[in-house]
Amino acid sequence: MQLTDLETPALLLDRTRLDRNLARMHEHLTQLGVTLRPHVKTAKSMDVVRRALAGQPGGITVSTLKEAEHFFSNRVTDILYAVAIAPNKLDHVADLRARGADITVILDSVAGADALAAKGESLATEFPALIEIDCDGHRSGVKPGDSALVDIGARLHDRRGARLKGVMTHAGDSYNCRSVDAIRAMAERERTAVVRCAGDLARAGLPCEVVSVGSTPTATYAECMDGVTEVRAGVYMFFDLVMAGIGVCTLDDIALSVLTSVIGHQPDRNWVLTDSGWMALSRDRGTAKQPVDQGYGVVCDLGGRPIEDLIVVDTSQEHGIIAKRNGGSVDCSRFPIGTLLRILPNHACATAAQHMQYHVIAGESHVEAVWPRFSGW
Amino acid sequence: MQLTDLETPALLLDRTRLDRNLARMHEHLTQLGVTLRPHVKTAKSMDVVRRALAGQPGGITVSTLKEAEHFFSNRVTDILYAVAIAPNKLDHVADLRARGADITVILDSVAGADALAAKGESLATEFPALIEIDCDGHRSGVKPGDSALVDIGARLHDRRGARLKGVMTHAGDSYNCRSVDAIRAMAERERTAVVRCAGDLARAGLPCEVVSVGSTPTATYAECMDGVTEVRAGVYMFFDLVMAGIGVCTLDDIALSVLTSVIGHQPDRNWVLTDSGWMALSRDRGTAKQPVDQGYGVVCDLGGRPIEDLIVVDTSQEHGIIAKRNGGSVDCSRFPIGTLLRILPNHACATAAQHMQYHVIAGESHVEAVWPRFSGW
Numbered sequence: 001m002q003l004t005d006l007e008t009p010a011l012l013l014d015r016t017r018l019d020r021n022l023a024r025m026h027e028h029l030t031q032l033g034v035t036l037r038p039h040v041k042t043a044k045s046m047d048v049v050r051r052a053l054a055g056q057p058g059g060i061t062v063s064t065l066k067e068a069e070h071f072f073s074n075r076v077t078d079i080l081y082a083v084a085i086a087p088n089k090l091d092h093v094a095d096l097r098a099r100g101a102d103i104t105v106i107l108d109s110v111a112g113a114d115a116l117a118a119k120g121e122s123l124a125t126e127f128p129a130l131i132e133i134d135c136d137g138h139r140s141g142v143k144p145g146d147s148a149l150v151d152i153g154a155r156l157h158d159r160r161g162a163r164l165k166g167v168m169t170h171a172g173d174s175y176n177c178r179s180v181d182a183i184r185a186m187a188e189r190e191r192t193a194v195v196r197c198a199g200d201l202a203r204a205g206l207p208c209e210v211v212s213v214g215s216t217p218t219a220t221y222a223e224c225m226d227g228v229t230e231v232r233a234g235v236y237m238f239f240d241l242v243m244a245g246i247g248v249c250t251l252d253d254i255a256l257s258v259l260t261s262v263i264g265h266q267p268d269r270n271w272v273l274t275d276s277g278w279m280a281l282s283r284d285r286g287t288a289k290q291p292v293d294q295g296y297g298v299v300c301d302l303g304g305r306p307i308e309d310l311i312v313v314d315t316s317q318e319h320g321i322i323a324k325r326n327g328g329s330v331d332c333s334r335f336p337i338g339t340l341l342r343i344l345p346n347h348a349c350a351t352a353a354q355h356m357q358y359h360v361i362a363g364e365s366h367v368e369a370v371w372p373r374f375s376g377w
Numbered sequence: 378m379q380l381t382d383l384e385t386p387a388l389l390l391d392r393t394r395l396d397r398n399l400a401r402m403h404e405h406l407t408q409l410g411v412t413l414r415p416h417v418k419t420a421k422s423m424d425v426v427r428r429a430l431a432g433q434p435g436g437i438t439v440s441t442l443k444e445a446e447h448f449f450s451n452r453v454t455d456i457l458y459a460v461a462i463a464p465n466k467l468d469h470v471a472d473l474r475a476r477g478a479d480i481t482v483i484l485d486s487v488a489g490a491d492a493l494a495a496k497g498e499s500l501a502t503e504f505p506a507l508i509e510i511d512c513d514g515h516r517s518g519v520k521p522g523d524s525a526l527v528d529i530g531a532r533l534h535d536r537r538g539a540r541l542k543g544v545m546t547h548a549g550d551s552y553n554c555r556s557v558d559a560i561r562a563m564a565e566r567e568r569t570a571v572v573r574c575a576g577d578l579a580r581a582g583l584p585c586e587v588v589s590v591g592s593t594p595t596a597t598y599a600e601c602m603d604g605v606t607e608v609r610a611g612v613y614m615f616f617d618l619v620m621a622g623i624g625v626c627t628l629d630d631i632a633l634s635v636l637t638s639v640i641g642h643q644p645d646r647n648w649v650l651t652d653s654g655w656m657a658l659s660r661d662r663g664t665a666k667q668p669v670d671q672g673y674g675v676v677c678d679l680g681g682r683p684i685e686d687l688i689v690v691d692t693s694q695e696h697g698i699i700a701k702r703n704g705g706s707v708d709c710s711r712f713p714i715g716t717l718l719r720i721l722p723n724h725a726c727a728t729a730a731q732h733m734q735y736h737v738i739a740g741e742s743h744v745e746a747v748w749p750r751f752s753g754w
Contacts, residue, residue, distance in 0.1 A: 007442070007469060083652060084640040086638035088381075109641055112641065115715065139650070140640075261464070261465055263461040263462070273517050283659060283662070285662075338463060338464040340465075350655070354730070354752070356753040375731070
């Protein structure tokens with residue numbers, strides 16, 4: 001099958017770039033002496049994750065129990081569910097555990113620990129848990145130095161329904177860094193936050209077998225992983241314009257794109273209309289706050305080469321409007337109706353989520369496979 | 378099943394509100410003497426669309442050929458595919474037509490008309506088509522008064538591979554109106570644009586059986602449909618915060634919400650953390666440019682009543698951050714871990730698209746049905 005045989009919009013995955021991105025991350029983390037627990041929330045595809053797990057211990061990170069179910073059905077058993085556990089999900093977690101999935105949950109409060117332990121006791125099971133640490137004020141977690149850490153740890157350790165496995169953090173604020181130096185500093189802040197907390201637990205006589213960090217920017221540029229037992233990352237597999245905008249990759253590393261057809265023109269406005277709107281590209285505008293705003297995505301030719309200054313400036317549900325980044329004239333006759341273009345996404349997780357499969361390409365035009373992916377909860 | 382039995386996040390559809398919204402639109406259009414061709418791009422569910430078709434002629438509007446396939450498999454045959462047709466979709470359209478689906482396509486250029494007719498001739502079939510009219514400079518279409526209209530019409534009429542059925546327009550810019558008067562004026566502009574173009578075709582001796590308009594704001598407030606044969610609208614079934622923000626509905630009309638669990642707190646920041654991030658709510662920030670910015674959605678209690686000034690101020694993939702609209706203190710103890718909340722969406726089309734089913738509620742807590750929906754192309 002060729003790209004020209006596909007109905008548009010269609011999600012393309014460049015396997016050559018994927019493999020290169022995976023190899024680069026593996027090599028970097030191997031040099032730092034730490035293993036990778038890939039976050040599957042970006043790919044949601046066993047075909048992709050199987051490649052990401054090559055040479056790694058085999059554990060994954062998930063953001064939904066549907067991901068846990070899917071990858072467990074594909075014989076992945078070591079699963080970290082990295083969103084603070086809601087009580088209404090515990091029966092499901094217990095059921096997965098009873099079927100053989102070794103799922104660990106996370107939480108960041110005494111109340112959460114009590115609820116977990118109580119549920120474990122009522123089900124006569126034991127939920128392994130990590131304590132989430134807030135390394136950067138970005139979202140959730142216990143702040144390093146907060147006495148709640150040991151309170152939570154003691155509850156998880158002491159009660160029969162739970163088991164304290166360790167600590168984890170996510171430097172989500174690394175997405176707002178503007179230089180490699182800033183990302184390096186964030187990586188060190190991420191590491192020291194969990195290593196300090198692991199020490200606090202140890203000093204309190206509590207176990208801390210797992211010390212887990214992760215974000216694609218910090219994993220890419222970290223220079224030291226002393227005291228860390230594993231790294232979580234997901235978007236590094238595909239990369240995207242947000243990552244390119246903070247210097248974590250180049251446009252040539254972005255493995256994901258949306259194949260798009262030209263369906264019309266408004267020459268007086270220098271607009272080229274396409275059939276890829278926000279449903280195909282996602283509503284993500286993650287580059288809006290970056291120095292270079294990429295609109296809803298960078299426009300490339302069929303071979304994946306960016307076309308000078310053309311971006312998707314606006315979208316509706318199934319329409320995209322392509323124009324020059326800073327206005328300026330577009331020769332619409334270069335893009336006759338039916339022209340195929342490829343759009344690089346702002347945010348790989350969001351764009352991939354809009355599609356049901358990857359059309360896998362290796363060269364410029366041949367589709368060598370179709371890999372299913374899934375969505376929902 | 379009760380709401381408290383669901384795993385979160387889960388998409389809820391209030392059937393009472395849905396039925397009221399459907400009845401109101403039907404009544405209004407009946408008074409104006411025009412029929413409704415519901416746009417199924419919002420609901421993507423036969424269970425919803427069956428209700429929307431009650432008392433109407435039975436035709437639908439689609440935004441993807443997957444919608445066409447799905448509803449045709451549910452015995453809907455009169456289908457308008459309302460995105461300018463891309464050449465790579467014509468084999469699929471021809472195949473649907475050969476199987477009995479009466480699909481009409483749209484286009485807005487001479488080149489598009491030529492491509493359509495040539496393909497029809499090569500397949501020994503005839504593609505019915507409407508000419509898209511640009512009534513508001515919002516996106517695509519031929520401007521009223523542009524001589525291209527008759528050129529396109531003549532090609533569709535004269536060539537064997539195509540058939541000219543009429544004209545259509547979409548007042549997309551009505552989403553940017555800020556008053557009911559402005560919407561009424563936009564509705565009249567939408568109507569006069571297509572009626573004028575229908576007249577131009579007739580004066581050129583060309584047929585124009587269909588004169589189609591549509592957007593939820595203009596359909597809601599239009600006062601005259603003279604010369605119009607049908608109205609298209611979709612979001613009126615569910616409504617959303619964008620529609621409420623321009624005065625097309627109230628918060629009490631919004632039939633869609635996302636059931637959400639509290640998973641943590643950051644009391645020093647007055648944040649309540651939930652398990653509904655942009656994956657569950659969508660990345661749509663359609664209220665950002667409105668007088669009242671609703672963040673990623675308005676927070677309601679389990680009964681669907683908005684909680685004073687609480688909105689989702691930020692999201693990551695599977696996390697939402699609830700806070701006061703204008704900062705200010707939140708008593709986190711009111712929302713213990715496990716508390717169930719409901720989030721009203723900015724944009725029903727975008728939020729529904731993130732989910733695989735509707736959990737249908739009629740009262741405050743009972744789930745009376747699960748209606749499947751679909752995504753993709």
